[in-house]
Amino acid sequence: MKHNEESDANIRTVKDQVESLYNFFGHSIKRWAVLGDLLSPESRDITLKRLCPTRWSSRYDALVALKYRYGDVIKALDKLSLTSDKKTERDEADALRKNISKFQFIFLISLQTKILECTNAVSKLMQEKSMDLLKASALLQNAIRTLKEYRTKFDEAKSFTLALALKWGSQTQFENTRLRKVKRHFHDLCEDSRLSDGEHYFRVNVFYGCLDVIIQQLSHRFVSLNRTAQLFEAIHPNTLQHAKDEELYEAARRLSDHYCRDIDSSFAGQLVSFRTCFKEQISRHTSVISLAKLLIVDNPAVTSAFSEVCSAFLLFLTIPVSVATAERSFSKLKLIKSYLRSTMAQERLFGLAILSIENERARKLDISQIVNDFAERKARRMPFN
Known part of the structure; x- marks a missing residue:
């Protein structure tokens, strides 16, 4: 339980820092222009994105964008901390530069990207109309196997992250944090044996803890589907x-x-x-x-x-594989029954909801032909011979 809490705290901190980076550049046209001027040729089409709290695919896009534009972000923060006329802006740029330059932050970005690579693909495929239970179960089992294999490759993941840190000029070692002193009582049998080495602490409490949670959740939540x-x-x-x-x-x-x-x-x-x-x-x-x-x-x-x-x-x-279609239909209600349509009756709301759900078929309808048929049926004038 303690390991899960510590891994959640570290991941939550990283997500807050990613959101802070987007807010820092996105809330100012000048700062966004500074970041755009430093674009490298291979990342010209990739921009920083906001972390959505509900859609996992947007989290994956945000982390991938930061991973591929990390060097440009560091250069932009350095330039703003040196050339900005505002002290608050310089201080904020320095703080963000210090936080994202830590080796632990880079490792967590790489770790979360690897996890979301497996889960995001499965999540999108399970929302397809042609997906069935057997294919979904096979995809989930494949994702679990991939994550279990990745759990045994900490040294390989560390080497990959170390190469990124050397490329970007960031820290290449874990920081050793000071442990909080715990009061000992007379009946304690031994000293409090807590992890003091930064790498060992990250391996046990963050790397293993994060992967264990996601593997357990994937195995537990889809027991009935399997x-x-x-x-x-x-x-x-x-x-x-x-x-x-x-x-x-x-x-x-x-x-x-x-x-x-x-x-x-x-x-x-x-x-x-x-x-x-x-x-x-x-x-x-x-x-x-x-x-x-x-x-x-x-x-x-x-x-x-x-x-x-x-x-x-x-x-x-x-038998439905997921409830994504039904959830999207409920989300559409906020767009259909807006403030200007507050007096809409149930029959009209039902009709608009059907059109929204079956929008692919609705776009293929010949509206002019439907209007002509309706006009012919409702015409009141009598034909004369």
Whole structure:
């Protein structure tokens, strides 16, 4: 618990410093111009970004921008601390320069960027409409394995950060902080053995602590998703291709027992028969949705013979992987029902919300044709022969 608190405190401090850097340059046109004049050719299209408290992708963008523009930021802070006419501006630039030049800060930027590289890609892919449970579970397991491997490579991460620090001219060693003196009582058996070496302290309390928390959260939060994905492995093309009849029958029976209200007990036999009939076609598919199209769309005449297999496919495809779409729909309500539309009734609000959710289809509609059809239906004048 203590390690988690200390790692959270260090990461929170780094995020505050990143936000302070953006505010320092972003709240002044002159300071932003100074930073823009020092742009290196390879980072001309990368600008500092604000840390969003809710979207992890924006945090990744902000950290990557600082990582690639770190040298330009240092030069801008040095120039402002030497040439600025305002004492408060010089002092703030000096303080920011001192904070971001620490080796621990550079290591934490590199660490957080590595973590968000894994989680940000998985988060974006899980929000895709074509994503299913089996793919999402495989992506999560891959992210967990990558983070566990990175946890064992502290020396490699330190060498990478050291090369960056030498390139940027920053500190190359951890700072040894003074430990707080703790009062000892007469019944204490030994001295308070706390970590005094800066590198050892960072390795145990920050590096390991941060990675342990993110690995634990990824494993704990998606337990139900992984369990559900394991239940539906029976209808995955890889299982249908390589599993034996007994293994496939047992996996199908577990699925039908769990969803006994939706899938009948005859599902196991139908699935084995489905594999026998469509063995060659199954070998050319890699996802459950393609198998569902093969059975329901391409071969509708045989759906009555494999009714429970169709039910399993439809049940799998209707289970949502994430709630991102629903959350965005609720977020849109603030834009739809604004101050100027405060008297909007429920029916109109419902219609505008549907248009916002299905905006891709709404943009493809021919509005002029719809208006003409509406005008023809509502026309009151009678036609004369």
